[in-house]
Amino acid sequence: MKIWFKNANIFNDNKIVKGDVVVFNDEIVFVGEDAETNFFKVNRDSIKETTLINSIVDRVIDVKGNILMSGFVNAHAHTPSTILRGMADDMSLHDWLDKIIPLEKSLTDEDIYYSTLLGLAEYAKAGITCVEENYSRLHSVVKAYKDSGLRARISIGFPDVNVDKSEFSLNEELKFVNENGYDAVCYAHSLYGTSLNNFDKLNTFAKINNLFVSTHISETLKEVGDCSVEFGLTPVEQLEYLGFFDRPATVYHCVHADKDDISLLADYNVNVVTCPSSNLKLASGIAPIFALQNAGINIAIGTDGAYSNNSYDMFKEMFLVATLNKAILYNGEIIKAHEVLNMATKNGAKALGLENKVGQIKVGLQADLILIDTNGIHNQPKNNLISNLVYSTKSSDVYLTMVKGKIIYEDGQLFFNKTLDEIIQKCEQIRKRLLTQT
Ligand SMILES: [Zn+2]
Numbered sequence: 044m045k046i047w048f049k050n051a052n053i054f055n056d057n058k059i060v061k062g063d064v065v066v067f068n069d070e071i072v073f074v075g076e077d078a079e080t081n082f083f084k085v086n087r088d089s090i091k092e093t094t095l096i097n098s099i100v101d102r103v104i105d106v107k108g109n110i111l112m113s114g115f116v117n118a119h120a121h122t123p124s125t126i127l128r129g130m131a132d133d134m135s136l137h138d139w140l141d142k143i144i145p146l147e148k149s150l151t152d153e154d155i156y157y158s159t160l161l162g163l164a165e166y167a168k169a170g171i172t173c174v175e176e177n178y179s180r181l182h183s184v185v186k187a188y189k190d191s192g193l194r195a196r197i198s199i200g201f202p203d204v205n206v207d208k209s210e211f212s213l214n215e216e217l218k219f220v221n222e223n224g225y226d227a228v229c230y231a232h233s234l235y236g237t238s239l240n241n242f243d244k245l246n247t248f249a250k251i252n253n254l255f256v257s258t259h260i261s262e263t264l265k266e267v268g269d270c271s272v273e274f275g276l277t278p279v280e281q282l283e284y285l286g287f288f289d290r291p292a293t294v295y296h297c298v299h300a301d302k303d304d305i306s307l308l309a310d311y312n313v314n315v316v317t318c319p320s321s322n323l324k325l326a327s328g329i330a331p332i333f334a335l336q337n338a339g340i341n342i343a344i345g346t347d348g349a350y351s352n353n354s355y356d357m358f359k360e361m362f363l364v365a366t367l368n369k370a371i372l373y374n375g376e377i378i379k380a381h382e383v384l385n386m387a388t389k390n391g392a393k394a395l396g397l398e399n400k401v402g403q404i405k406v407g408l409q410a411d412l413i414l415i416d417t418n419g420i421h422n423q424p425k426n427n428l429i430s431n432l433v434y435s436t437k438s439s440d441v442y443l444t445m446v447k448g449k450i451i452y453e454d455g456q457l458f459f460n461k462t463l464d465e466i467i468q469k470c471e472q473i474r475k476r477l478l479t480q481t
Contacts, residue, residue: 044068044101044448047078048414051106052428054113055404057381059428064111065100066410069448074404104443110415110428112384113403114172114444115357116391118316119295119345123178123187125165126150126158126473127350136263136325143350144204149480150473152183157469159187164463165355166193167452169438170413172445175293175316175345175395177230177257179203181216185223190460192451194411196226196395198257200245204236213248226397228293233259234278235266242285249290255396256287261304262296263327279304288313293394295345297335298328305331309338314394317386319363320354321347333368333377343394344387356438357387365433380433414443 048064053074063078064071073082083099124147131142150158166174173194178184179202188195199216201208213229220227229249231237237245237258249256261267261278270278279300282288288311295316300308308315317330335342344364346355365383369375392402401411415432419440422431444452457463 044450045099046445046448047100047103048111049078049103049105050108051111051414052108052417053111053404054384054429054432057385059110061108064404064412066412066445066448069409071404071406071408071410071412074406104414106414109417109442110432111404111412112415112432113388113392113401114411114413114446115170115387116173116175116343116395116397116402117166117171117346117355117357118175118293118314118343118391118394119318119347120162120174120176120355121178121348121350122162122166122174122176122355123150123155123159123180123184124348124350125162126154126470126477127348128353130477131350132324132353134325136327137265139325139351140204146477149477150180152180154473155180155183156187157466157473159184160191160459160461160466161470162349162355163187163191163193164457164459164466165349167191167444167457167459168441169356169358170415170441170444171346171355171357172411172413173392173395173397173401175228175257177202177295179206181219185220185225188225189223192446192449192459194397194401194409194446196228196255196397198230199227200229200248201231201237201241204232205238207238207241208244213244217252217254226395227254228395229254229256229290231256231258233262233266234270234281239285242287246286246290254290255293256290257293257295258282258287259296260294261299262322263325264299267299277301277304279307283307283311291396293343295347296322296327296330298322298330300331300335302334305334305338305340308335309340312341314341314343316343316345316391316394317364318345318347318352319360319367321351323363324353325351329367329371331368332364333372333374336378336382341390341393342386343391344383358433358436358438361387361433380430383433384429410448411446413441413445416440416442 046066065073176195177198197220293314297315361383389402392398
């Protein structure tokens with residue numbers, strides 16, 4: 044498809060500029076003022092009449108001054124958990140894990156497929172175009188991603204707590220993920236859920252195959268306390284000791300990273316993904332985003348799973364990232380709205396090693412973008428569009444979501460290989476079955 048977005052307010056590089064964006068197939072080929080003069084006429088000398096321009100694009104979308112920006116990068120998620128939304132609420136993390144793990148084990152491959160699709164539909168509707176997917180059950184998960192069209196970096200390795208795996212399995216997983224067109228990340232659940240032997244296996248595998256590594260880290264005080272009792276080190280120090288940071292690394296949460304942990308993470312250039320809703324609801328705490336930011340660490344944002352969050356809404360997460368540290372540090376001047384928008388887009392792309400593909404609206408990057416309707420009453424008046432995006436806009440304001448140049452959601456309509464009705468009906472059947480098992 045060749046699509047010309049006209050008259051947009053384009054968010055990029057901390058600011059909003061007016062202009063057009065042209066997408067040919069999966070790539071952004073023009074960003075700037077007046078594509079008619081500066082792109083189509085320049086590139087098609089033979090075209091003298093402007094009306095002929097319409098014949099070389101499949102569709103012209105007049106954005107009418109609404110926002111066009113990179114799709115959100117959800118840098119930490121367990122999407123197949125969507126079916127468990129609301130089944131383990133009002134608990135602290137370690138009690139919650141005790142409740143969730145048996146429930147997860149009862150899910151069939153078909154359950155996982157539909158549960159993942161349900162989550163992906165929620166992402167598409169909320170403007171999330173790219174996901175760090177941290178789950179097992181690869182075949183069902185990848186099938187769901189393929190049927191949705193969303194982009195993902197898919198975990199291989201040790202997503203399940205206390206499950207062993209051979210090097211052969213890791214090779215097979217990597218082959219499967221790559222053959223299906225996805226990037227892979229070597230993921231260990233956590234220091235408390237993954238054996239030291241498996242961390243070692245994963246590090247070696249990541250090095251041989253030139254992959255990123257990732258894990259949950261310093262999510263709760265209990266985790267930090269247990270780690271210091273067992274190893275005499277904080278979780279961050281223990282990961283360094285294990286050689287985990289010798290590879291490019293992405294770590295999730297870092298709620299209880301202290302001053303020394305933060306300088307260690309900065310020394311190794313580790314990417315940190317913050318998931319504020321999940322941390323608040325599971326009573327884990329508030330991540331030191333301002334201190335991490337001051338140390339020069341790349342910070343991205345994730346939703347975590349619907350079983351802990353319970354929604355996939357980057358607008359909610361952005362609001363929390365922008366405000367929580369202001370409140371606990373009694374400083375309203377820190378963590379600006381444009382910085383948070385970058386965390387949700389280009390920093391997320393960097394955390395997933397995809398900064399050369401997505402995260403901004405730039406010529407040569409992949410066409411993963413969203414159109415946001417700014418006409419809602421909650422966005423009036425439009426004194427500051429960037430401020431509105433972080434503090435006022437709702438995920439329901441997303442009008443169109445495009446991944447790799449393909450529109451996967453527009454004006455209430457989902458364009459997956461399955462209809463939303465089919466997905467919801469199937470998930471309702473699964474929910475009823477699960478209730479009889481609990
Ligand atoms: Zn998680």
